[in-house]
Amino acid sequence: MGLLSDPVRRRALARLVLRLNAPLWALPVAWLERTMRSVGLEVYTQSFSRKLPFPDETRERYMVAGTNVYGILRAPRAASTESLVLTVPCGPDSANSQAVGLLLALAAHFRGQIYWAKDIIFLVTEQDLLGTEAWLEAYHDTNVTGMQSSPLQGRAGAIQAALALELSSDVVTSLDVAVEGLNGQLPNLDLLNLFQTFCQKGGLLCTLQGKLQPQDWTSVDGPLQGLQTLLLMTLQQASGRPHGAHGLFLRYRVEALTIRGINSFRQYKYDLVAVGKALEGMFRKLNHLLERLHQSFFFYVLPALSRFVSIGLYMPAAGFLLLVLGLKALELWMQLHEAGAGPQEAGGASGPGPPLPPAQSVGLASLVAPLLISQAMGLALYVLPVLGQHVATQHFPVAEAEAVVLTLLAIYAAGLALPHSTHRVMSAQAPDRGWMALKLVALIYLALQLACVALTNFSLGFLLAATMVPAAALTHPCGPRPLYAALLVLTSPAATLLGCLFLWRELQEAPLSLAEGWQLFLAALAQGVLDHHTYGALLFPLLALGLYPCWLLFWNVLFWK
Amino acid sequence: MVASCFLRKCLTALAGLLLLSFGSLAASQIEDQTEQFFRSGHTNNWAVLVCTSRFWFNYRHVANTLSVYRSVKRLGIPDSHIVLMLADDMACNPRNPKPATVFSHKNMELNVYGDDVEVDYRSYEVTVENFLRVLTGRIPPSTPRSKRLLSDDRSNILIYMTGHGGNGFLKFQDSEEITNIELADAFEQMWQKRRYNELLFIIDTCQGASMYERFYSPNIMALASSQVGEDSLSHQPDPAIGVHLMDRYTFYVLEFLEEINPASQTNMNDLFQVCPKSLCVSTPGHRTDLFQRDPKNVLITDFFGSVRKVEITTETIRLQPDLGNMESRYKKEWMDEELMEPLKYAEQLPVAQIIHQEVTGHQMLARW
Numbered sequence: 001m002g003l004l005s006d007p008v009r010r011r012a013l014a015r016l017v018l019r020l021n022a023p024l025w026a027l028p029v030a031w032l033e034r035t036m037r038s039v040g041l042e043v044y045t046q047s048f049s050r051k052l053p054f055p056d057e058t059r060e061r062y063m064v065a066g067t068n069v070y071g072i073l074r075a076p077r078a079a080s081t082e083s084l085v086l087t088v089p090c091g092p093d094s095a096n097s098q099a100v101g102l103l104l105a106l107a108a109h110f111r112g113q114i115y116w117a118k119d120i121i122f123l124v125t126e127q128d129l130l131g132t133e134a135w136l137e138a139y140h141d142t143n144v145t146g147m148q149s150s151p152l153q154g155r156a157g158a159i160q161a162a163l164a165l166e167l168s169s170d171v172v173t174s175l176d177v178a179v180e181g182l183n184g185q186l187p188n189l190d191l192l193n194l195f196q197t198f199c200q201k202g203g204l205l206c207t208l209q210g211k212l213q214p215q216d217w218t219s220v221d222g223p224l225q226g227l228q229t230l231l232l233m234t235l236q237q238a239s240g241r242p243h244g245a246h247g248l249f250l251r252y253r254v255e256a257l258t259i260r261g262i263n264s265f266r267q268y269k270y271d272l273v274a275v276g277k278a279l280e281g282m283f284r285k286l287n288h289l290l291e292r293l294h295q296s297f298f299f300y301v302l303p304a305l306s307r308f309v310s311i312g313l314y315m316p317a318a319g320f321l322l323l324v325l326g327l328k329a330l331e332l333w334m335q336l337h338e339a340g341a342g343p344q345e346a347g348g349a350s351g352p353g354p355p356l357p358p359a360q361s362v363g364l365a366s367l368v369a370p371l372l373i374s375q376a377m378g379l380a381l382y383v384l385p386v387l388g389q390h391v392a393t394q395h396f397p398v399a400e401a402e403a404v405v406l407t408l409l410a411i412y413a414a415g416l417a418l419p420h421s422t423h424r425v426m427s428a429q430a431p432d433r434g435w436m437a438l439k440l441v442a443l444i445y446l447a448l449q450l451a452c453v454a455l456t457n458f459s460l461g462f463l464l465a466a467t468m469v470p471a472a473a474l475t476h477p478c479g480p481r482p483l484y485a486a487l488l489v490l491t492s493p494a495a496t497l498l499g500c501l502f503l504w505r506e507l508q509e510a511p512l513s514l515a516e517g518w519q520l521f522l523a524a525l526a527q528g529v530l531d532h533h534t535y536g537a538l539l540f541p542l543l544a545l546g547l548y549p550c551w552l553l554f555w556n557v558l559f560w561k
Numbered sequence: 562m563v564a565s566c567f568l569r570k571c572l573t574a575l576a577g578l579l580l581l582s583f584g585s586l587a588a589s590q591i592e593d594q595t596e597q598f599f600r601s602g603h604t605n606n607w608a609v610l611v612c613t614s615r616f617w618f619n620y621r622h623v624a625n626t627l628s629v630y631r632s633v634k635r636l637g638i639p640d641s642h643i644v645l646m647l648a649d650d651m652a653c654n655p656r657n658p659k660p661a662t663v664f665s666h667k668n669m670e671l672n673v674y675g676d677d678v679e680v681d682y683r684s685y686e687v688t689v690e691n692f693l694r695v696l697t698g699r700i701p702p703s704t705p706r707s708k709r710l711l712s713d714d715r716s717n718i719l720i721y722m723t724g725h726g727g728n729g730f731l732k733f734q735d736s737e738e739i740t741n742i743e744l745a746d747a748f749e750q751m752w753q754k755r756r757y758n759e760l761l762f763i764i765d766t767c768q769g770a771s772m773y774e775r776f777y778s779p780n781i782m783a784l785a786s787s788q789v790g791e792d793s794l795s796h797q798p799d800p801a802i803g804v805h806l807m808d809r810y811t812f813y814v815l816e817f818l819e820e821i822n823p824a825s826q827t828n829m830n831d832l833f834q835v836c837p838k839s840l841c842v843s844t845p846g847h848r849t850d851l852f853q854r855d856p857k858n859v860l861i862t863d864f865f866g867s868v869r870k871v872e873i874t875t876e877t878i879r880l881q882p883d884l885g886n887m888e889s890r891y892k893k894e895w896m897d898e899e900l901m902e903p904l905k906y907a908e909q910l911p912v913a914q915i916i917h918q919e920v921t922g923h924q925m926l927a928r929w
Contacts, residue, residue: 078655115803117655284803288656290616 027090027126032069035104040111041071041122048134048149053386053533054400058523059091066126068135072156073110073120083119084286085162085254086279089245091128098261099167100124102272106279117287119156125245132164132245133535140252145536161191161286161293162256163279164245171269172261174205175278179257179302180237181247183538184457187255188293189300189308194285195257196305198278204270207262208305209233210508226303228507233302235504237459240539241531248535255293299458311458318454321465325447328473332440339433366434367441370556373418374549381411382544386529405525412494415552419559435477435560442553446472449546460539463500464547467491477560484558492551493543497524574882601859603717603758606867607710608633608643611692613724613733615648615684620804621795623651624665625723625765625811627673632818633719636866644695644710646682648734658802665807665815666797681708689739696720697750714755719763719864723811726766728789729774745775752778759852761864765810767792770846782829782852782859786810786836787843794842809841821861823868829856 029045036043049065056062074080086106088099107122125131134149139159177195179186199206207213209232214222242248244258261275299311385407392403446468454461471491475484489495498521505512505520512520531537610633612626630645652661652674663674682691694700695710712718724731730738751757762783764772769785776783786793786808795805796812807815813836821827833847833856849856862868 075655077653077660113658114660115656115658288617288803290618 027067027069027124029067029069032100032124036069036071036107036122039071039104039108041073041107042154043069043071044152044154045069046135046138046150046152048131048138048147050130050134050147050534052530054389054404054526054530056530057399057401057526061127064127064130066131066134068123068125068131070121070123070135070154071107072154073107073116073122074156075116075119076114078117080119081157082117082160083121083156083158084283085121085123085159085249085256086283087121087123087125087132087162087164087245089125089128089132089164089166091126096166096168098170098272099165101170102165102167102276102279105272106276109276109280110283115284115287118160120283121156121159129242129245129248130534132248136248136252145534159249159252159254160289162246162249162254163282164249164256164258165279166244166258167261167272167275169261169263171263171271172275173264173266173269174207174262175199175275176207176210176260176262177257177305178244178246178260180233180243181250181256182242182535183240183251184237184459185247185250186237186298186300187246187250187257188298189296190293191255191257192302192305193296194282195259195278198281199305201281202274202278204274204278205266205268206305208302209236210262213304213306223303226307230301230303230309232504232507234459234463235500235507237301237457238463238500240457240460240537241527242535242537251536253292301459314458314462315454318450318458318462318465321462321469322447322451322454324469324473325443325450329440329443329447332436332443336433336436336440339436364437367437370438370553371441371549374415374552374556375545377411377415377418377552378545378549381408381415381548382541384411386533401526402522404529405522408525408529409494412548415548416489416555418552419556435557438553438560439475439557442550442557443472445553446547446550449550453542460542464493464496467496467499468493468547468551472554475554475558477558481558488551488554488558493547497521578879601717601759601854601863602715603863604715605712606638606642606717606719606864607712608638608719608721609646609695609710610643611646611687611720611722611724612648613687613722613731615650615687615734617651617654617656618804619648619724620651620663620802621807622723623647623649624663624673624807626721627663627678628665628671628807628811628815629721629763629818630678631673631675632815632821633865636818636821636862636868637823638865638867640679641707642867643679644682644708645678645680646687646692646695647680648687649680649683656803664799664802665812679707685734687734689733689737689743692733692739693743693747696747696756698754698756710756712756715758716756717759717761717864718757719761721763721765722772723765723808726764726768726772728768729771731764731766731772741772741775744772745777748776748781749778752780759854759863763814765793765808769793773848776848776851779851780853781848782856783848784832785846786841788846791843810836810843810845813840818861818865821865823862823866825860825862827861829859829861832861 033043033045046068047066048068049063051063052061054062072083086103088096088103090096090100103122103124107120110116110120123132123135125135130147133145134147135152137143137145137147138149138152139155177192179192181187196206198204205212209229211225211229211232214225216222217226236243244260246256246258249256259279263269297308297310300308301314302308385404388407389400389403392398392407393400396403396406398406450461450465450468453464468491471484471487475488498517501520501524502512502517505517528537528540532540608630610626610630612622614622626645626647630643633643634640651657651663661674662672665671665673682695695708698710700709710718722731724733726732729742730740732738748760748762751760757780759780760782762773762776762781764784765786766772768787768789768791770788773781773783773785774789787810794809796807796809798805814832817832817835829849833845836845838844852859860868
């Protein structure tokens with residue numbers, strides 16, 4: 001029996017430690033400065049701090065403070081108008097110490113060369129991606145995420161390209177590359193081709209999404225493996241998270257990649273010299289560039305490292321899916337006009353009626369109420385969890401992060417009870433055909449939202465369209481209600497997220513049990529809200545303010561009396 | 562003018578002598594040599610070397626042009642007779658790991674930039690307009706001599722162009738193009754103004770043969786590195802410098818020219834054989850239908866070098882003047898002189914009249 005045997009006291013102690021955020025690990029700033037200066041770089045530091053909206057359970061931090069250290073290698077014979085960045089995001093969980101060693105070795109090697117036409121910035125950030133975001137905001141003189149950072153003392157010109165490095169061991173068996181960035185942005189395909197070229201030249205084993213390149217495309221295995229890689233990339237892009245420091249660079253239109261060294265149980269291992277050679281080659285090629293990378297595609301999906309599917313091939317698929325919604329809306333419009341024509345003739349015969357036929361005017365009034373209420377639910381879903389976390393922790397024995405997630409789920413489920421309350425608000429004279437007008441509006445609303453999403457983040461748009469379009473098109477108040485209700489619930493955004501998590505782990509060959517899946521789901525919800533507040537990821541507001549109200553409209557249509 | 566007139570008289574006199582002595586002194590070697598003296602009709606050589614690309618990754622085009630420049634200088638054409646148009650941003654480019662050098666062979670065997678390169682049109686001055694002005698001679702009066710093509714009707718001109726091209730056009734520095742029709746018209750202008758005696762046009766670009774398809778002026782011979790529809794390929798990438806150093810066609814032409822010295826008797830047919838398809842991958846082409854002489858009689862040094870027609874001999878040749886012709890001419894001039902009044906220079910400023918002029922009142926007022 002001790003202090004920590006009581007779960008309540010344990011939780012209180014954990015909360016206390018988080019509040020203090022006594023750093024158990026900190027970046028050795030002074031040593032880094034000294035070492036970089038001895039190599040011959042111009043060294044600067046930047047401090048930043050931020051209070052997260054609620055404590056981050058996965059990384060165990062709440063009030064975040066740190067220091068970034070960066071050294072600039074000036075081009076010997078060029079004006080400092082352009083620069084390249086090699087960054088190593090360090091944090092307490094990912095040690096990334098080997099990467100810092102490689103960074104310093106590369107800096108020493110690059111310093112001895114005279115052919116650099118762009119400055120090279122060697123950046124070591126603390127608190128991994130938070131530090132990178134602070135540095136980028138200060139470099140570009142913006143503030144989009146509410147980070148408090150000190151201004152940068154030294155700058156080096158417009159950044160043309162960046163490479164992020166993550167190495168946790170000094171020998172690697174393969175190099176994994178990550179391309180998906182914040183909100184599904186992708187770097188120019190030329191940068192990936194560059195990486196692949198140097199992998200081939202150096203004989204390194206390179207993987208995408210953790211999967212090797214299929215050797216044989218003629219049998220079934222090759223395309224099947226390609227399909228798995230493609231699905232993995234789709235899921236990662238749809239989540240809108242920055243899968244590495246490169247994801248934050250893409251927002252400023254700086255082409256960037258993250259290269260991860262994997263140390264698995266393979267026999268053949270490469271040392272850091274081989275990795276360093278590949279990186280040096282990439283930097284030299286980027287040095288030769290005269291313009292920003294713009295010749296190749298910005299929108300693509302990758303079934304393998306050396307193959308891609310361009311936007312011209314995959315966009316029509318999303319287009320056809322949204323066409324279904326459009327056609328359904330057109331059908332409803334025609335039906336409404338026939339229904340409107342019927343009572344109008346009867347009304348016209350009885351005398352000079354009002355300019356608007358009575359069926360349509362009642363239809364408009366009966367539309368506004370469900371729309372407003374659904375949108376209000378969406379707003380509540382967006383605002384209440386973070387705002388009400390303290391109230392929730394006072395009344396229930398939960399931590400803040402748990403409070404946020406549980407509030408989210410509670411509001412989400414409360415929306416299911418909406419049709420009953422909505423009908424009480426509306427007048428009892430709601431005509432039978434009113435649901436058609438509501439469904440028409442809901443279909444057009446959904447189509448517009450999904451079209452906009454598909455243009456910027458195709459994977460997210462396609463995923464949501466593939467799940468929500470059939471259910472939305474089929475929804476009908478008459479007909480087997482339980483069946484349609486189950487279909488609609490199964491295709492709601494939250495259920496889609498749950499399903500995608502299971503699919504994602506399945507494709508990575510680490511399948512989840514139900515309990516594990518549920519835990520991962522809750523963690524993903526918390527991470528989604530945090531990402532929105534710390535990096536400006538748009539998945540959470542999109543689902544809460546856009547798609548959830550739309551889905552609620554269909555739920556209303558289903559339960560129309 | 563008087564000197565050349567006199568020289569022409571001497572030449573015609575000598576020609577008359579040869580005709581007379583040919584029957585009598587048939588097997589005399591010195592007469593054979595003097596016969597060869599007048600095989601080609603040119604007296605001076607010019608070269609216009611143009612590289613139409615800029616930027617670091619077009620290193621090989623600059624190396625091409627500088628290699629030809631080097632060969633042409635070595636064979637005798639002086640800088641004053643070479644118009645070199647280059648973007649000239651390679652040697653001092655911050656990306657060059659060997660500053661102030663341009664190499665044409667990997668392992669850095671041959672630095673073609675050296676320290677005596679004279680670039681006449683540099684960087685943004687290499688435009689289609691400047692190129693055509695150089696060729697046709699329509700140059701603003703303020704242009705320095707080194708930027709002019711001061712050729713006459715006895716000049717053999719070598720024109721070498723390299724860069725990125727397509728079917729019927731050549732790209733100048735990413736911003737404009739010259740078409741084969743414009744080029745053909747420029748050459749016709751040169752012919753009508755008698756700015757060349759013979760012209761050799763060499764082009765090393767993709768689809769280079771399309772550039773000489775439209776020529777219609779006489780005395781032009783043309784060579785190209787590839788046919789229409791084919792790409793000219795680059796030769797060797799250098800891992801230390803990081804770019805391709807030369808194009809294949811010019812590389813093999815340079816190799817061929819390295820063996821030529823001012824006394825070589827190699828003729829144009831050998832140049833046509835340089836770089837067969839097995840080495841060049843593309844098919845080089847040439848055009849000789851507008852040329853009046855047979856290519857096998859045309860020496861390489863007729864265009865690539867500036868060979869002074871000097872033959873040292875210990876034998877004596879008696880140049881016998883054509884007396885009858887000369888006496889009648891002299892008499893005619895003398896008679897013309899008697900008929901005309903003696904010409905004298907008119908006085909520009911009648912000083913005597915000004916000094917002794919009375920200064921009147923009107924003139925005083927006019928001055929004030």
